[in-house]
Amino acid sequence: MDTYTTTIAVASIVTSGITISIGVIGPALSEGRSVATALSSLAQQPDASTTITRTLFVGLAMIESLAIYCFVVSMILIFANPFWNHAIA
Template sequence: MKKFSLIAGLTGLFTLGLAAVAMAADAGAMAEAAKLFAATVTAAGFGIGIAAFGTGIGQGIAIKGAVEGTARNPEASGKITVTMLIGLAMVESLCIYALVISLILLYAYPMAAPVAKFLGMS
């Protein structure tokens, strides 16, 4: 328990130290960071929108094919349904990957630029 308290305390001190660095940034760096954040939000929005649009079309085509296959051969509906669900999971995973990339863009990159500029790394 003592080890956890020590780690939690050091994490809190580290977080407070970074907050002081972020608050000390000049107005120019913050304006540039705001523009970068706006561009990142726009890119993430367009990316997830396009991915969801493509996923919706792909899933619609897959369901259409499964329904047509079941209508032609009702005895095979169990196998068709299982295959369709596996295919839908594969198609949906592409949209989930786009969501992960969008979240990485939103939460990881924009905060690195003002801190790097403030520290003189860029």
């Protein structure tokens, strides 16, 4: 019985780490790329700064939501794992 609990705990922690590491790399790279592109656009067209800035912040919020979803999934795996009931019962 204890081996199942340990196996589920180890699998949850490893899966959580993989989820966070992969789920944060993509949004971090895309946020950097979008900010660099926005700064380039602002340098070329300073008159459109309000539109570019507004669109940038909406895009950054959408990109950041992906990392937050990965964080939520990893926290569920660690603290509210649905497989604990199968190991305990």
